Amino acid sequence: MNTDPIKRSLEAGGLRCTPQRYAVMAFLREHEGHPTAAEIFEAVNRRCYSGKDPRSSRATTYNNLRDLVEAGLVREVAVEGRAARFDAKGLRNHHFICDRCGKVEDVEWYDVPRPRSGSLGKRVLRECELIFRGLCAKCAARRSS
Amino acid sequence: MNTDPIKRSLEAGGLRCTPQRYAVMAFLREHEGHPTAAEIFEAVNRRCYSGKDPRSSRATTYNNLRDLVEAGLVREVAVEGRAARFDAKGLRNHHFICDRCGKVEDVEWYDVPRPRSGSLGKRVLRECELIFRGLCAKCAARRSS
DNA sequence: GTGTCAAATTAGACATAATCTAATTTATTG
DNA sequence: CAATAAATTAGATTATGTCTAATTTGACAC
Ligand SMILES: [Mn+2]
Ligand SMILES: [Mn+2]
Ligand SMILES: [Zn+2]
Ligand SMILES: [Zn+2]
Numbered sequence: 001m002n003t004d005p006i007k008r009s010l011e012a013g014g015l016r017c018t019p020q021r022y023a024v025m026a027f028l029r030e031h032e033g034h035p036t037a038a039e040i041f042e043a044v045n046r047r048c049y050s051g052k053d054p055r056s057s058r059a060t061t062y063n064n065l066r067d068l069v070e071a072g073l074v075r076e077v078a079v080e081g082r083a084a085r086f087d088a089k090g091l092r093n094h095h096f097i098c099d100r101c102g103k104v105e106d107v108e109w110y111d112v113p114r115p116r117s118g119s120l121g122k123r124v125l126r127e128c129e130l131i132f133r134g135l136c137a138k139c140a141a142r143r144s145s
Numbered sequence: 146m147n148t149d150p151i152k153r154s155l156e157a158g159g160l161r162c163t164p165q166r167y168a169v170m171a172f173l174r175e176h177e178g179h180p181t182a183a184e185i186f187e188a189v190n191r192r193c194y195s196g197k198d199p200r201s202s203r204a205t206t207y208n209n210l211r212d213l214v215e216a217g218l219v220r221e222v223a224v225e226g227r228a229a230r231f232d233a234k235g236l237r238n239h240h241f242i243c244d245r246c247g248k249v250e251d252v253e254w255y256d257v258p259r260p261r262s263g264s265l266g267k268r269v270l271r272e273c274e275l276i277f278r279g280l281c282a283k284c285a286a287r288r289s290s
Numbered sequence: 291g292t293g294t295c296a297a298a299t300t301a302g303a304c305a306t307a308a309t310c311t312a313a314t315t316t317a318t319t320g
Numbered sequence: 321c322a323a324t325a326a327a328t329t330a331g332a333t334t335a336t337g338t339c340t341a342a343t344t345t346g347a348c349a350c
């Protein structure tokens with residue numbers, strides 16, 4: 001019993017498994033992209049991800065995203081002047097953010113050298129990510145034509 | 146004539162030198178931190194940075210920040226769930242963002258390896274930044290006490 | 291200096307993204 | 321099942337950023 005990986009990951013993160021929370025995780029795991037909170041909210045209220053009723057209020061969608069980020073199950077990517085985007089933390093990857101359309105795409109992971117010791121002082125480093133900026137393939141094509 | 150470095154940088158970026166725009170640049174260059182648009186707006190309306198009247202509307206502050214970012218004179222740092230922060234692009238540096246208080250701090254620059262060719266596909270790379278996350282010195286001290 | 295005009299500024303309305311509140315419901319444990 | 325802390329909810333509220341249309345101005349030509 002309890003073979004459902006989503007349920008297990010929620011419990012491991014100290015979070016109750018509710019239909020609303022389950023639906024957020026299920027949606028993020030089924031979608032390679034990086035949806036916004038608004039997109040997740042809409043999707044969860046459109047389709048059934050949990051077997052039970054997945055309807056969820058806006059506040060709950062935001063609450064759950066916050067809780068999931070705190071539990072380390074979801075990553076939040078801030079994009080200038082636009083709504084934050086989310087992904088289920090699966091394989092590690094870097095991110096490419098399009099200047100023009102704001103889309104967030106995964107870039108194959110590779111190790112990044114840490115700053116030389118002393119350069120961080122008394123700060124406590126948790127993670128280190130690389131952000132690439134420029135034009136996504138679609139916007140680059142549109143630009144050059 | 147025209148020895149003022151701010152004035153020269155604005156002209157180099159194809160932007161007129163207005164008191165409001167000058168004041169934004171002057172404030173950013175005098176402040177090592179990474180202020181938000183709201184902080185810049187307030188500061189510019191409090192102190193005199195240009196010799197002339199630096200009063201600026203909120204719209205103008207945002208317009209100028211956008212123009213300065215486009216001209217490559219200012220960098221914008223997006224922070225999850227918080228207002229964007231800005232710095233005058235001077236020496237290159239990486240950024241450390243505090244999980245707890247959202248403060249953005251500079252980290253000494255060092256070269257970062259590019260992704261292996263092919264990994265970016267048809268995307269057009271403009272820049273590449275390294276973001277460190279964790280607790281700033283102040284928040285780390287507060288946490289452990 | 292004066293005239294010209296695209297660029298910039300402005301106040302305030304508007305839009306969007308995210309959070310808060312307080313009442314209600316529910317998942318989990320015993 | 322009962323108890324209860326956690327989660328959900330609708331809707332108000334706050335925070336951040338953008339837009340509009342009227343006005344002013346910086347840069348340049350003369
Ligand atoms: Mn991703
Ligand atoms: Mn900086
Ligand atoms: Zn794009
Ligand atoms: Zn901090």
